[in-house]
Amino acid sequence: xxxHANHPDRADQxxxxxxxxxxxxxxxxxxxxxxxxxxxxxxAGRPRRELxxxxxxxxxxxxxxxxxxxxxxxxxxxxxxxxxxxxGAPLTPRVESAVTVPPLDAVGxxxxxxxxxxxxxxxxxxxxxxxxxxGLLAAGLVVLSCWCxxxxxxxVAAGDPFDPVNVTRLRVLAGALVVGAPLxxxxxxxxxxxxxxxxxxGRLDLxxxxxxxxxxxxxxxxxxxxxxxFKSGSRLRADVDGLx
Amino acid sequence: xxxxxxxxxxxxxDRLLDERGMTLAALAEAVGVTVVNxxxxxxxxxxxxxxxxxxxxxxxxxxxxxxxxxVEREAS
Numbered sequence: 162x163x164x165h166a167n168h169p170d171r172a173d174q175x176x177x178x179x180x181x182x183x184x185x186x187x188x189x190x191x192x193x194x195x196x197x198x199x200x201x202x203x204x205a206g207r208p209r210r211e212l213x214x215x216x217x218x219x220x221x222x223x224x225x226x227x228x229x230x231x232x233x234x235x236x237x238x239x240x241x242x243x244x245x246x247x248x249g250a251p252l253t254p255r256v257e258s259a260v261t262v263p264p265l266d267a268v269g270x271x272x273x274x275x276x277x278x279x280x281x282x283x284x285x286x287x288x289x290x291x292x293x294x295x296g297l298l299a300a301g302l303v304v305l306s307c308w309c310x311x312x313x314x315x316x317v318a319a320g321d322p323f324d325p326v327n328v329t330r331l332r333v334l335a336g337a338l339v340v341g342a343p344l345x346x347x348x349x350x351x352x353x354x355x356x357x358x359x360x361x362x363g364r365l366d367l368x369x370x371x372x373x374x375x376x377x378x379x380x381x382x383x384x385x386x387x388x389x390x391f392k393s394g395s396r397l398r399a400d401v402d403g404l405x
Numbered sequence: 406x407x408x409x410x411x412x413x414x415x416x417x418x419d420r421l422l423d424e425r426g427m428t429l430a431a432l433a434e435a436v437g438v439t440v441v442n443x444x445x446x447x448x449x450x451x452x453x454x455x456x457x458x459x460x461x462x463x464x465x466x467x468x469x470x471x472x473x474x475x476v477e478r479e480a481s
Contacts, residue, residue: 403452405442 220314227307234303238296246289252281254292254353258365281360288356295349302341309334323394331388338381342374413477418447421466421473436461 256277309330433440
């Protein structure tokens with residue numbers, strides 16, 4: 162027991178500051194990448210910057226980057242196809258077909274399939290809409306994902322990353338990656354096939370190679386796992402809510 | 406979210422502070438917790454109290470745990 166404990170009138174001079182309330186109630190969020198460090202002799206040292214901390218500059222940098230990604234997705238998936246429609250530019254669906262070569266040239270040489278650039282000159286409105294659909298879906302998914310990440314960042318910046326709503330945000334993000342990415346891919350394949358179905362491709366035989374977007378799907382699984390971790394975190398957060 | 410568990414623990418910080426002519430802010434500073442958190446405890450809105458917090462409160466107020474917290478009798 163310390164000396165001041167026996168003298169309540171002097172107790173307020175003890176300067177104890179080793180206990181703080183729950184995160185957020187005492188005004189600290191611990192996310193600014195600055196750690197208070199006491200010197201080895203017990204004196205308070207100058208705040209030291211944590212190099213690996215995800216601080217305010219990193220957050221703003223990521224927000225700007227996400228904004229650029231979302232803008233790029235909208236331009237590439239929606240604005241450009243619409244501009245092509247307005248200006249009457251031809252559609253250029255990708256065609257995969259087996260490579261055909263004269264028999265003499267093929268001796269000892271292996272040939273597979275190749276991609277061809279086909280111009281669909283003066284396509285109808287239905288073809289334009291079909292060509293627009295995959296880009297629209299992809300842009301929507303990218304914007305949704307970026308928005309989820311920005312909202313997540315806001316709670317991290319506020320020092321409350323385990324807000325239960327973040328579990329939902331992470332699950333939406335995981336869904337966009339695991340389900341949305343292959344859906345956009347299949348829509349692209351179907352759209353391509355439907356546009357090409359009305360065209361005379363000469364002697365080209367359409368081939369199909371399954372090329373699923375594995376990287377986004379794998380990233381989505383990791384995000385889904387993170388959502389479960391955040392669910393545990395939000396349970397712990399609820400447990401310490403009201404702890405004095 | 407966990408289910409809210411009802412309790413009948415009452416906090417008597419109000420009376421103890423009155424008897425000692427001490428303010429909540431002074432107690433908060435002496436104990437080392439925020440006024441907000443101590444206010445939560447005083448107004449019976451706390452769900453849990455750290456042993457270290459209750460120890461510090463008892464030290465500063467020169468009292469026992471039973472003076473700070475009591476369990477209300479169940480209404481029959």
